[in-house]
Amino acid sequence: MTDKAAILLLSGGLDSMVAGGLACTWGFSLYALTIDYNQRHRIELQAAARVAHRLGAREHIVLPLDLTCFGGSALTDAAIDVPKAGVGAGIPLTYVPARNTIFLSLALGWAEALGARDIFIGVNALDYSGYPDCRPAFISAFEAMAGKATAAGDGGAHFRIHTPLIDMTKAQIAAEAARLGLDAGLTWSCYDPAADGTPCGVCDSCRLRAKGFAEAGLVDPLIT
Amino acid sequence: MTDKAAILLLSGGLDSMVAGGLACTWGFSLYALTIDYNQRHRIELQAAARVAHRLGAREHIVLPLDLTCFGGSALTDAAIDVPKAGVGAGIPLTYVPARNTIFLSLALGWAEALGARDIFIGVNALDYSGYPDCRPAFISAFEAMAGKATAAGDGGAHFRIHTPLIDMTKAQIAAEAARLGLDAGLTWSCYDPAADGTPCGVCDSCRLRAKGFAEAGLVDPLIT
Numbered sequence: 001m002t003d004k005a006a007i008l009l010l011s012g013g014l015d016s017m018v019a020g021g022l023a024c025t026w027g028f029s030l031y032a033l034t035i036d037y038n039q040r041h042r043i044e045l046q047a048a049a050r051v052a053h054r055l056g057a058r059e060h061i062v063l064p065l066d067l068t069c070f071g072g073s074a075l076t077d078a079a080i081d082v083p084k085a086g087v088g089a090g091i092p093l094t095y096v097p098a099r100n101t102i103f104l105s106l107a108l109g110w111a112e113a114l115g116a117r118d119i120f121i122g123v124n125a126l127d128y129s130g131y132p133d134c135r136p137a138f139i140s141a142f143e144a145m146a147g148k149a150t151a152a153g154d155g156g157a158h159f160r161i162h163t164p165l166i167d168m169t170k171a172q173i174a175a176e177a178a179r180l181g182l183d184a185g186l187t188w189s190c191y192d193p194a195a196d197g198t199p200c201g202v203c204d205s206c207r208l209r210a211k212g213f214a215e216a217g218l219v220d221p222l223i224t
Numbered sequence: 225m226t227d228k229a230a231i232l233l234l235s236g237g238l239d240s241m242v243a244g245g246l247a248c249t250w251g252f253s254l255y256a257l258t259i260d261y262n263q264r265h266r267i268e269l270q271a272a273a274r275v276a277h278r279l280g281a282r283e284h285i286v287l288p289l290d291l292t293c294f295g296g297s298a299l300t301d302a303a304i305d306v307p308k309a310g311v312g313a314g315i316p317l318t319y320v321p322a323r324n325t326i327f328l329s330l331a332l333g334w335a336e337a338l339g340a341r342d343i344f345i346g347v348n349a350l351d352y353s354g355y356p357d358c359r360p361a362f363i364s365a366f367e368a369m370a371g372k373a374t375a376a377g378d379g380g381a382h383f384r385i386h387t388p389l390i391d392m393t394k395a396q397i398a399a400e401a402a403r404l405g406l407d408a409g410l411t412w413s414c415y416d417p418a419a420d421g422t423p424c425g426v427c428d429s430c431r432l433r434a435k436g437f438a439e440a441g442l443v444d445p446l447i448t
Contacts, residue, residue: 065289072337091375097336098329101373105322105329112321113296132378141369148362149325151315151355 006118006162007107008032008057012047014187014209015122015165018173020055021180022164023120031114032057033107037067037096039075040082043197047188054186063106072097075191082192084202091130092204094191100133104142108159112150120162127170127208139163170212178218185221199223230342230386231331232256232281236271238411238433239346239389242397244279245404246388247344255338256281257331261291261320264299264306267421271412278410287330296321299415306416308426315354316428318415324357328366332383336374341383348389348397363387394436402442409445423447 006028008020020030032055034048045062052060071077073096083093100123107119123134132138143161147153165173177184189209190199199206199222213220230252232244244254256279258272269286276284295301297320307317324347331343347358356362367385371377389397401408413433414423423430423446437444 061293063290063293066287067333069285069287070334070337072333091378095375096333097375098333098370098373101369102326102329102333105326109291109296109320109322109326110294113294132375133373135372138369138372141365141372145325145362145365145369146322148359148365149322149357151319151321154315154356 005029005031005058005114005116006120007111007114007116008055009103009107009119009121010034010048010052010060011122012044012051012188013122013205014177014184014189015124015173017051017055017122017182017184017187018176018180019120019122019162019164020051021177021182023162024055025180028118028120030055030057031110031116032060033110034060034062035103035106036062036064037076037099040078041075041188041191041193043193044188047186050186054182061110065102065106067096067099067102070097082200082203084192084200087204087207089130091132094204095131098133100131100138101142104161108146108150111159112152117152117157118160118162120164122165123163124165124168124173126167127212136163136166139166169215170208171215174212174216174218174220183221187222189222229253229255229282229338229340230344231335231338231340232279233327233331233343233345234258234272234276234284235346236268236275236412237346237429238401238408238413239348239397241275241279241346241406241408241411242400242404243344243346243386243388244275245401245406247386248279249404252342252344254279254281255334255340256284257334258284258286259327259330260286260288261300261323264302265412265415265417267417268412271410274410278406285334289326289330291320291323291326294321306424306427308416308424311428311431313354315356318428319355322357324355324362325366328385332370332374335383336376341376341381342386343383344386344388346389347387348392350391350393358390360387360390363390393439394432395439398436398440398442402440407445411446413446
């Protein structure tokens with residue numbers, strides 16, 4: 001295990017691809033972790049596989065974890081519709097209770113087992129859906145907890161949660177993908193794809209993605 | 225959802241049964257969560273079902289989450305033998321990387337989805353196996369993080385991680401089970417049971433359990 005191994009939480013969306021691309025440029029070898037949480041937009045799992053391959057991940061684990069048994073989100077409960085009226089104020093129904101905490105905990109477990117100390121997650125706190133677990137205060141608190149949670153931390157190791165996109169707008173993220181030579185057409189963002197596998201265009205995730213490409217003056221290869 | 229609903233992390237061992245029993249005496253309705261992490265001692269899942277029934281849990285979720293894909297522990301990697309030479313100093317090979325972080329994160333997700341604010345976990349920091357994620361400093365750090373991680377926390381809610389056994393010896397825990405009228409014979413502790421379903425008697429978990437019953441002057445119904 002090199003010191004430069006890192007876990008990448010890889011959803012298959014644009015943000016996690018760009019986070020992974022930046023990790024590569026900084027010299028990290030990637031171990032990609034995708035959680036199959038029985039999400040409504042399971043099509044993103046195919047995107048995750050494409051992106052892991054493109055990023056040259058050393059290993060890609062797709063871990064089944066059925067969060068529909070808890071429910072509480074439009075992404076994990078078929079009885080709750082995905083909101084499509086536009087990005088509003090407050091925390092939307094697509095928030096999955098404690099999702100990033102669960103995902104980072106799993107990444108922490110794999111990191112410790114591998115001997116890695118670095119975890120990348122593509123959260124961003126601008127042009128986002130208002131999820132509490134995408135903000136710097138959460139990431140800092142998780143990092144502090146990780147040091148107390150592990151045998152490695154007990155031995156003095158420090159786990160770093162890297163959030164290279166946290167202060168970027170969606171336009172900056174779209175531009176960063178282009179700069180890194182990463183094809184956004186590999187990724188998937190829509191929360192509620194049609195049966196034929198096309199994005200709905202009106203969920204928050206579609207709207208934020210479209211706004212980002214438009215503001216960056218770029219064309220989204222997924223749409224064209 | 226009553227204010228007194230609580231998630232109980234229920235392994236099927238003596239400690240989580242007693243933690244749940246105390247929660248009941250304090251007026252909580254229990255929602256029991258057991259993680260089937262493909263542990264070597266899968267027999268504990270049967271014990272978890274018995275204990276959930278005994279405690280009158282409103283619901284019992286057994287959630288599959290295959291941690292063997294990460295490995296790094298004698299409990300999740302068949303290539304690593306369970307130590308049997310006696311409880312030593314330091315963190316033993318049965319430590320599962322970030323296990324309690326992962327389990328508490330899942331409990332947090334279910335709690336938030338249910339509207340519950342209380343989580344019980346049967347960790348104890350005396351007469352234990354030396355796991356870092358059984359200590360007060362970890363629990364405090366997790367609780368601080370939980371407030372930042374969730375929509376509920378964003379709205380001012382405080383999640384409480386209850387660790388009623390954290391300062392008890394195993395003898396005190398065995399005595400507490402008896403005081404609460406909970407049959408320790410329902411539970412399971414051994415990490416490496418024989419094919420015929422009997423405890424090995426020499427893993428750390430068997431040794432600590434035996435020491436606890438002996439010091440409490442009680443007979444372990446599982447052994448007799």
